[in-house]
Amino acid sequence: MIDLHLTKPLQTAHGPGLLDVRLTVAPGELVAVYGASGAGKTTLLRLLSGLSRPASGHLRVGEETWYDQPRSIWLPPQRRSIGFVFQDYALFPNMTVRQNLEFALPDGSDKALVDELLELMDLGELARQRPQQLSGGQQQRVALARALARQPRLLLLDEPLAALDVPTRLRLQQALAAAHQRFQLTTLLVSHDYAEIARLATRAVELEGGRVVRDGTPAEVLPRAEVTPAFRLIGTVVAAERSATGQTLRVRVGEEVMSVEVTTATPYQPGDTLVLAGSVERG
Numbered sequence: 625m626i627d628l629h630l631t632k633p634l635q636t637a638h639g640p641g642l643l644d645v646r647l648t649v650a651p652g653e654l655v656a657v658y659g660a661s662g663a664g665k666t667t668l669l670r671l672l673s674g675l676s677r678p679a680s681g682h683l684r685v686g687e688e689t690w691y692d693q694p695r696s697i698w699l700p701p702q703r704r705s706i707g708f709v710f711q712d713y714a715l716f717p718n719m720t721v722r723q724n725l726e727f728a729l730p731d732g733s734d735k736a737l738v739d740e741l742l743e744l745m746d747l748g749e750l751a752r753q754r755p756q757q758l759s760g761g762q763q764q765r766v767a768l769a770r771a772l773a774r775q776p777r778l779l780l781l782d783e784p785l786a787a788l789d790v791p792t793r794l795r796l797q798q799a800l801a802a803a804h805q806r807f808q809l810t811t812l813l814v815s816h817d818y819a820e821i822a823r824l825a826t827r828a829v830e831l832e833g834g835r836v837v838r839d840g841t842p843a844e845v846l847p848r849a850e851v852t853p854a855f856r857l858i859g860t861v862v863a864a865e866r867s868a869t870g871q872t873l874r875v876r877v878g879e880e881v882m883s884v885e886v887t888t889a890t891p892y893q894p895g896d897t898l899v900l901a902g903s904v905e906r907g
C-alpha cells in the first residue's frame with residue numbers, strides 16, 4: 625500500500641499556488657493521473673521520485689518511509705525503488721539495448737529477466753542495437769523495459785507515449801498492459817489521452833489546481849463521450865489459446881469468425897460472450 629500526503633508551493637501563471645495531494649494506492653494498481661496543463665501532474669511524480677522535495681506531509685511505500693516531514697525523513701531518488709519513464713527516452717547511447725536493461729537490474733538479480741523483458745516488449749531482434757539506431761517507438765519500448773528491469777516498488781510514467789504516432793502508441797499500450805499484467809507493478813501513469821486511460825487504468829485521478837478533484841474508475845470519472853465506444857460487436861468465443869501477450873481468441877460474430885488478441889487478467893473460455901467495443905482513431 626502506498627499512502628501519501630504531499631504539499632509543495634507552486635509558482636503558477638496566475639500567481640502562487642499549492643499542490644496538496646492525499647492518495648492511497650493499493651499494490652498492483654495502475655492509476656492514471658490526468659488534468660489540465662499546469663494542474664501539478666509532473667510535480668506530483670517528481671515529489672514521489674525524490675527529484676523534488678515536498679514542503680510537508682509523508683510518503684509511505686509498504687513498510688518503508690520515503691518521506692516524513694515531522695520525523696525529518698527524506699530519501700534521495702537513488703534510495704527509492706522507482707522506475708521513471710518520461711516522454712524522452714534517456715537511454716544510455718553507448719550501450720546496446722540488452723546492456724541498457726542489464727545495467728538496470730538490481731545487484732544479484734537473475735539475468736533471465738532481461739531475456740523475458742526483451743521477449744515481452746518485442747525487442748529480441750533489437751537486443752544488439754544501440755539507441756540511435758532505433759525509432760522513437762522502439763526506444764520508448766526499451767525505456768519501459770529498462771524501468772521494469774529495476775523491478776521497482778513504484779513505476780512512474782509521465783506521458784511516455786505522447787510523442788508517438790497513433791499506431792505505435794496503440795502497440796505500446798498493448799505492451800504496457802501485458803507488462804502490467806505480468807509484473808503487477810504499482811503504477812502511476814500521467815496521460816492526457818482518455819482512450820488510453822480507459823484502456824490501461826483501473827483507476828483515474830483528476831488533478832486541478834494541485835488538488836485531487838475526481839477519483840474513481842475510468843468509466844466513473846472520465847467525461848462520458850470519451851469512453852462511449854463508436855461501435856460494439858457481441859460475439860461468442862469458439863476457441864482460446866495462450867499467446868505471448870495474453871490470449872488469441874477465435875470469436876464468432878454473426879456469420880463471421882474472427883481472430884482477436886486480448887490481454888486480460890481472467891482468461892476467456894470457449895462459450896464465453898465477448899463484447900468488442902472500440903473507437904476509430906485517425907492518425
Ligand SMILES: Nc1ncnc2c1ncn2[C@@H]1O[C@H](COP(=O)(O)OP(=O)(O)OP(=O)(O)O)[C@@H](O)[C@H]1O
Binds near residue numbers: 634663
Ligand atoms: N519546481 C517548481 N517550483 C514551483 N512551481 C513549479 C515548479 N515546477 C512547476 N511549477 C509550477 O507548478 C504548476 C504545475 O506544473 P506541472 O508541470 O506539475 O503541471 P502538469 O499538470 O504536469 O502540466 P502539463 O500537463 O502541462 O505537463 C505550473 O504552474 C508550474 O509553473
